[in-house]
Each structure stands twice: as C-alpha cells, then as structure tokens.
Amino acid sequence: MKTVIAMVRKELIDAMRDKRSVMAGLYYAIGTPLLMCGMFMVLIGQLSSPEDLNINITNSDNAPDLVRFLNNRGINASTDEGVSVKDVKDIELIISDDYAENMAKAKPAEVTLIADNSNEKLQKSIRRVELQLQAYSSEMGSLRLIARGINPAVVQPVKVIVEDQATPDSKGGFILGIAIFTMIYSVFISGMNLAIDTSAGERERNSLALLLSHPISTRQLVLGKIIAVTCFALLGLLLILLVSKFAYTFVPWQELGFSVNISPDFMGLMLFIGIPLAIMAATLQLFVSFMAKSFKEAQSYLTMVLFVPLALSMAASYNIAPDVLEWLPVSGQQQALMAFIKGREIPMLQLLVSSGATLVLSVALALGLEKLLKSEKVVFGL
Amino acid sequence: MNIGKVMLQGTFNKVRKPKLLARQSKLISAIQVGLLSMLSLSVTAEETTSSHAPLSACYVDGLSEQVQCGSLMVAENPAIPDGKQIAIHYAVLPAIKPSFKKQALLAIAGGPGQSAIENAAGFNRVLAKVRQDRDILLIDQRGTGQSSILACDDDNMSALSFNDDDMDYVADTQKCLDKIDADVSQYGSLTALKDFEAVREHLNYDKFHLYGVSYGTRMAQLYMREYPQALATVTLDGVVPMQQSVIAIGSAIDRGYALLFKDCQKNSQCQQQFPTLEQDFQQVDNALAEAAIVTQTRNPQTDEIADFTLTRGKFNGAIRMALYMPNIRALIPHAIHQASIGNYQPILGIYTLTADSTGIAMGMHASVVCGEDIHRLTDDIRQRAKGSYMATTMIEGLEATCSVWNMPQVDSSFSDAIESDIPTLLLSGELDPATPPSWGEMATEKLSNAKHFISKFATHGVAYQSCGNELMADLVTSGSLDNIDGECLEKDVSRSFYLNANTVEVIPTTTEEE
Numbered sequence: 066m067k068t069v070i071a072m073v074r075k076e077l078i079d080a081m082r083d084k085r086s087v088m089a090g091l092y093y094a095i096g097t098p099l100l101m102c103g104m105f106m107v108l109i110g111q112l113s114s115p116e117d118l119n120i121n122i123t124n125s126d127n128a129p130d131l132v133r134f135l136n137n138r139g140i141n142a143s144t145d146e147g148v149s150v151k152d153v154k155d156i157e158l159i160i161s162d163d164y165a166e167n168m169a170k171a172k173p174a175e176v177t178l179i180a181d182n183s184n185e186k187l188q189k190s191i192r193r194v195e196l197q198l199q200a201y202s203s204e205m206g207s208l209r210l211i212a213r214g215i216n217p218a219v220v221q222p223v224k225v226i227v228e229d230q231a232t233p234d235s236k237g238g239f240i241l242g243i244a245i246f247t248m249i250y251s252v253f254i255s256g257m258n259l260a261i262d263t264s265a266g267e268r269e270r271n272s273l274a275l276l277l278s279h280p281i282s283t284r285q286l287v288l289g290k291i292i293a294v295t296c297f298a299l300l301g302l303l304l305i306l307l308v309s310k311f312a313y314t315f316v317p318w319q320e321l322g323f324s325v326n327i328s329p330d331f332m333g334l335m336l337f338i339g340i341p342l343a344i345m346a347a348t349l350q351l352f353v354s355f356m357a358k359s360f361k362e363a364q365s366y367l368t369m370v371l372f373v374p375l376a377l378s379m380a381a382s383y384n385i386a387p388d389v390l391e392w393l394p395v396s397g398q399q400q401a402l403m404a405f406i407k408g409r410e411i412p413m414l415q416l417l418v419s420s421g422a423t424l425v426l427s428v429a430l431a432l433g434l435e436k437l438l439k440s441e442k443v444v445f446g447l
Numbered sequence: 448m449n450i451g452k453v454m455l456q457g458t459f460n461k462v463r464k465p466k467l468l469a470r471q472s473k474l475i476s477a478i479q480v481g482l483l484s485m486l487s488l489s490v491t492a493e494e495t496t497s498s499h500a501p502l503s504a505c506y507v508d509g510l511s512e513q514v515q516c517g518s519l520m521v522a523e524n525p526a527i528p529d530g531k532q533i534a535i536h537y538a539v540l541p542a543i544k545p546s547f548k549k550q551a552l553l554a555i556a557g558g559p560g561q562s563a564i565e566n567a568a569g570f571n572r573v574l575a576k577v578r579q580d581r582d583i584l585l586i587d588q589r590g591t592g593q594s595s596i597l598a599c600d601d602d603n604m605s606a607l608s609f610n611d612d613d614m615d616y617v618a619d620t621q622k623c624l625d626k627i628d629a630d631v632s633q634y635g636s637l638t639a640l641k642d643f644e645a646v647r648e649h650l651n652y653d654k655f656h657l658y659g660v661s662y663g664t665r666m667a668q669l670y671m672r673e674y675p676q677a678l679a680t681v682t683l684d685g686v687v688p689m690q691q692s693v694i695a696i697g698s699a700i701d702r703g704y705a706l707l708f709k710d711c712q713k714n715s716q717c718q719q720q721f722p723t724l725e726q727d728f729q730q731v732d733n734a735l736a737e738a739a740i741v742t743q744t745r746n747p748q749t750d751e752i753a754d755f756t757l758t759r760g761k762f763n764g765a766i767r768m769a770l771y772m773p774n775i776r777a778l779i780p781h782a783i784h785q786a787s788i789g790n791y792q793p794i795l796g797i798y799t800l801t802a803d804s805t806g807i808a809m810g811m812h813a814s815v816v817c818g819e820d821i822h823r824l825t826d827d828i829r830q831r832a833k834g835s836y837m838a839t840t841m842i843e844g845l846e847a848t849c850s851v852w853n854m855p856q857v858d859s860s861f862s863d864a865i866e867s868d869i870p871t872l873l874l875s876g877e878l879d880p881a882t883p884p885s886w887g888e889m890a891t892e893k894l895s896n897a898k899h900f901i902s903k904f905a906t907h908g909v910a911y912q913s914c915g916n917e918l919m920a921d922l923v924t925s926g927s928l929d930n931i932d933g934e935c936l937e938k939d940v941s942r943s944f945y946l947n948a949n950t951v952e953v954i955p956t957t958t959e960e961e
Contacts, residue, residue: 127952128952129943129952130942130943130951130952133939133940133941133942133943134940134942136938136939136940137912137913137938137940164952165950165952165953165954165955166955168949168950168951168952169946169947169949169950169952169954169955170949171948171949171950204774205951208774208775208777208778208945209948209949210796211775211778211793211796211797211799211800212778212781212782212792212793212796212945212948212949213792213793213796213948214744214745214747214791214792214793214795214796214799215747215796216747216748216796216799216800218748219748219750226511227511228506228511228513229511229512229513230513231512231513232504232513233541233543317544318543318544319543319544319579319580322543323543324543324544324545
C-alpha cells in the first residue's frame, strides 16, 4: 500500500512539474461554464420579446381602438413619438381599408400580419402580436354576444384545465441537461493530459523502464497511475461544479420563466456519482495511451475514444433517449442526475447497475493494463 | 345570494367569468379586470407531502403550473386561544428566481369577501414582474374562500324573473345567519389582520411588500398601522381611506354615471350616435321607478324561454357593474339607448354577466361592513344620498342587513388617518365608480413617504388596466419612490364606445348605399 501511495505522489509531483499541459485540462472545467453562461445571456436577450415592442402599423387610423388596445399591452406603432427607427421590429400589421365598414356589419374585418416566422429573433414577438390580436377579437366577440343578450360562456362548451406537473426545477431541465453533460465531460477531459503524459509520455522520456526496474509490482504501478489520473479527473469535476454554481446565478433565467440552481445537494451527488466515472475515465485513457505507439498517436486515439462517452452522455440528455441508455455507464448516471435535478425519484436500480458496470469496466481495463505492462513491446514501444 | 342584495351591499362586486374558448382566456381576464375579481371555482389542493410541511404542491384555478399551498390553524376568537380553531388557507406563487427568500409580496383581495386564492390568475398576471424574484403570497382572509367561508348563497332564486323590490332583506339575512355555524363577530378586518401576521411568521418571511386592491387597501392600511416593522413597501390600488366609510360609495357610483355621460358627450362619434344618452337613461329609469318591465326572452345561457323582469334595481345594478370594466363600460351607451327604444337584450346581456355572482362571501362582507362602516353613517351622508336612487337603496339595504348582523363597533380610532413613513404608492382611476381619486388623496393625509397617481383612463383596479403594475414592480425592486414618476400612466389606453351591437369604429356613411 505504501508503495502505491509513493507512486501516486510521484505521479502527482510529475504532473505538477509540467504545469502547462496539466492546466490545459483544467481550463476546460473553468472555462466551459463561463462560456455557456455568456452564450445563454446573449441568446436570452436575442430570443425574448422586448417589453416595448415596436412594429409597423399601416392604416392605423382605420382602427384606433385596436391600436390603443395593442398599445396598452406594450405593442407600439413605429409612428408613435419616442420610437426610434432602429428599435422597430420587422413586423408589419396592415389594417384593411374596409375594416370599419365590415366591423359595423359584423362581417370579419381583416388585418394582415406580415413577418418572417423563420426568423428566431422575431418568433416570440410575432406570437405576442398574434396573441393580442386574438385577445382583442375574442373580447369583441364576447361583447357582441352580450349586446345580443347572450352569455359569452355559451361559446366555451369545453373548459380545459391544464395541470402541468413540471416543477420550477424541471422547467430548466433542458439547460441542466446540458450543464450535467459538460460536467461529466469534464471528468474525461481533465485527466486526459495527465493520462497521456504518464503513459505514452513516460515511455518517450524512457523513464517507464526505469520505473519498472524498481522493486514494485506492475499492479502497484498501474494502481498508482490510475489513482493519480482519477484525482485529476475529480479535481476537474469539483472545479466545474464550483464555477457553475457561481456562474449560472448571473444568467437572467427568469426571463425564460424558470431558474437554474446548482444546489449543494446536487454538487454532493454529482461528486459521488463522479467517482466511478473518474476511475473508468482514468483506466480507459491509460489503457488507450499505452496501446498507442507514441505521445501524438495517443492523443489522436483518445480523442476518438472519448467520443463514445460523449455520445452516450449527449444522447441521455434528451428525453427521447431509448430506455436502454438508463442501464449503460455514463448515460445511466447522467439520467439519474437529471431525475434528481427535476425533483423526480432517482432510478436507484438503474444507477446501481450503470455505476456497477462502470466499475466492472474499470477493473477489466486495469487488469488489461497490468497485462499490457508485462509485455516488452508495450514498455519499450516497439 | 340574490342580485338585489349583492348590488345593494356590495361595495365592490364581482362578475361570473364569461368563459370563452380556452385560447381566448386573455379576453376573459380583460373583461373582468375592472372588477378585480375574477370568479373561479374551488382550488384543487393536492396534498402530496406530509401534513407537517407548511407547504405542498397544488394547483389553483386559472394557473396550469404547480404552486405551493398550505394552511395555518388559528383560534376563531383570539381572546380564547383554546377555543374553536379555524384553518387559514394560503397559496404561494413561488418566485421564478428566488433572489429574496425572506421577502414576499402579499396580495390582498377586495370585496370585502373575495378569495385571494381564487383570484390567483389575475394576481399572477399583474404581479408577473414582482414574481421574477419574490414570492407572491395569497391568503384567503378568514370568512372567504377556503378559510371558513361565511357564504349566503341562495341557489333557488331565478335571477331573471325575480323582483328585487319584493325582497325582505331582514328575513333573508336572518336565514343566512341561522345557517352559519360561526361567531360572525370574529370576522372583521382587525381579527383577520392577526391571521395575516401569523402566516408571515409561520412562513418565515422577514418583510412583506403589500398590494391591496379595493377593500384590500383597508387591510393594507391596518397592516401599516399595526405591524409597520413587517413591511417594506405598500401599494394601494383603488383606495378606501380609513377616514372613509364604504357606505359613502353611493356618491362614487353617481360620479361614475356622470363621467360616463360626459365621456360620451365629449366623444363626437358617441355624441352623434347617442345624442340624448342622459335623457334616454332618465326615461328608462323613470319608467322602471313606476313599475318593473316584464318581457319574454330567452335565457342568455340555456336559450330556454324565460320571463325577464327588469326592475330599477337590476337596471342600475347592471350599469354599475359594467362601469367597473373599461371594455364593458364601452357598451353601456348602446345598452341604455336600446333599452329606451324597447330592446332590453343588451341590458340583459350585461346583467347576466353579473347576476349570479358567487365570488363574494356575503357573510364576511356583512361582518366587515356592519362592524366597521355602518355606524359611521352620518347625517351628511344621508343628506347627500337623498337625491340618489343608488345611494338610498344601498343605505336601506345595509341598515336592514346590519340590524340582523350584530357586530360590535370598532373603536373610533379605527377611522384615524394612517400615519406612516413606509414607501407607499397609491393608485386611483379617474373613472372609478367605487373608489374615486379623492379617496386616494384623503388616504395620503399623514403618509410622509407616499405618492398618489391618477390614471385618466382606468376604472377600479388601476394596476390591472395600465402600467400601474410596473410602477409597483419598480417600487418593490428599488424599495423607494424616488424614481417613480407615473408618466407612463399618461398613455392613452381608453376604449372607444360601441356605436351599435358590433363596432367601436366610425360607422362609414356609405354603408347605407350598398
């Protein structure tokens, strides 16, 4: 055991010496949440409809009551005073010439809404104008019925009551799905450089053979390397959790109608669930790096291999994911975390199976590593 | 409860929700806004967690999202803590992004007698901005909604055919009182205020921001007087000053009528279409004063053949209720004119909206008015009521009710002006037929940190009809009145009058030739 600890110390000291490459892994953990928050801030600003929505209204004199109604709901005509041209959205409302005439005879009076519905920046604004026009129309419809001595309730034969089971937390589920994805990914990214350096790198520096000539077993050497890489992976996870907790509070989520909150409970659970993941990430990366002939080769292989957990995690962040994903490593943990954050019951069985599978895989890879290092071909990179 | 009584007693009244298609729900709120009192059915509280938790997920009428509900047991009579216990129900609309967990905005409903929880959808809309970072708390005041309601509903009455002149208020009130199993003397404002404060402590809020509307402004002012340390800001909308007895509402209603006639007179289209509006009204009103008009018509809802008895009380009551809502107010000139030429359908339509009003708990209403207002009926008020049908019948009805509903009178200090330096925003609607701007002015007498704004176009419930809710959100966010100028209230949001049964726009003269 002492030997293993000594090995871990040696690996960590080694890692600290090459600060640049090691930090490169941790930059991900620090930078990703910040970048994502910046992106969301910009997106939220672009996608939401401004409080005062200015649109072009043609022939507004034909329907002054409608125009004032829209005005009261924050939809202004571009000709109103105080409206600068650059604030006018590219939405046009044309009130037909025979609007008043048709209205007086209770014939449908036409207004035309012209806008590009494929323009994401406008979609919310367009919907808002449509809704308010609908509201105005309905209000007049009701009043026309009242004027005829009919209770407007008669035109609502079915009253639909919706009870939405979403909780305030689950409404932000999509965003949190992405956040969890970045966190799981950080487990894989943070230790990667160290894994390559301590395997393919060590071999290229010719210090691996030297190490093996010491009185330690291959198993101790493998364990030492795995633990060192795991520590780095968990450090990355801890960092991304802390940065996320801090950064996400600055995004104006409330404008989208929900909040995103990284609670201490979630952080604890994430760290706990992250342990088997980090172990698997470490063994997988070491295994692949040792298989490669050189440092550069190890880098390219790892990038490819990492695509697998990445794909699993990504797939699991969508609700449409096939059920089998709940049982697999990475995706199983991701789904359990999402269930937790949405306030649902954590699928314990699935979580246990996927975490178990993760550990089994790690042990298999570790045993494979041990076997690899007994071969001269691998040790000397022949 | 029948209409006659509601109309006579109701300081502020409510309308049955004229529901349309689901997608048209916006309109509905628009229609009711003026009343501040969207009627809704009962709250479906789903107890999902243990009874120990103060809050559990539930749904309230008109909101599809999950909110939090709970209740607190309090003594019906605070002087007998071990006596009968009643449950005070409340609902929390949780903040979207809870940045101020120790604060909440308490919204207080009007009536007296309306349930705050049943009006959750309206409050949610008006308070949307405040809710971005603070919880909205709705408490069903004792005697309303789910909190030990004192209702006096009489479902057997046919709203269309009954004649309110034949009503015996004393007997009806007695019948209601006999049915109620509660100490009605414990349902006044001051006792209810203790419940509010208890709920605040129970839910662990340090500070309340208050939004009181209509009668709710009286509760808010009492809160300022009794527990100022618990308040951060106060918004009073449609103000009933402490110095004012609600009995004086008669003159406010008459003022609402006069403003309507003047508005129509000043508007060239309305003037042209209804040049003799006031005379038309007098003509119908005089005829009804002689005798009720009975016509055979169709039931507005079921389409069954029915007799419609139009009395002076129903006619005036329908118009009064329509005055609360800017969009229905727009239909009144047409309705009056049609009635003057013998077509009672528009009046029937307006009347049916307000007829089977079930949103006000009349027992609680009586407990408040009979304990806090009736004794303030001065000779001056009586004198001024003399010439006014609405004011006189209102006083007669209330006196009859209160002769049965024996309430201990509040102290005379109850009517003192509120003295406070809590930042207070007061909102009045120029067209308000219940709480005119002069009442708002009266409330500011001893408020040293207050601003009073009058919306030229709003009726009762300014925040529902204008940018008043944004002013309130600014006040809650900044905690001060310094940057609130009320300029946005100048925006013309008036509604055009209906010129016939179809349109509010100018009727083109060419239509005749086609």
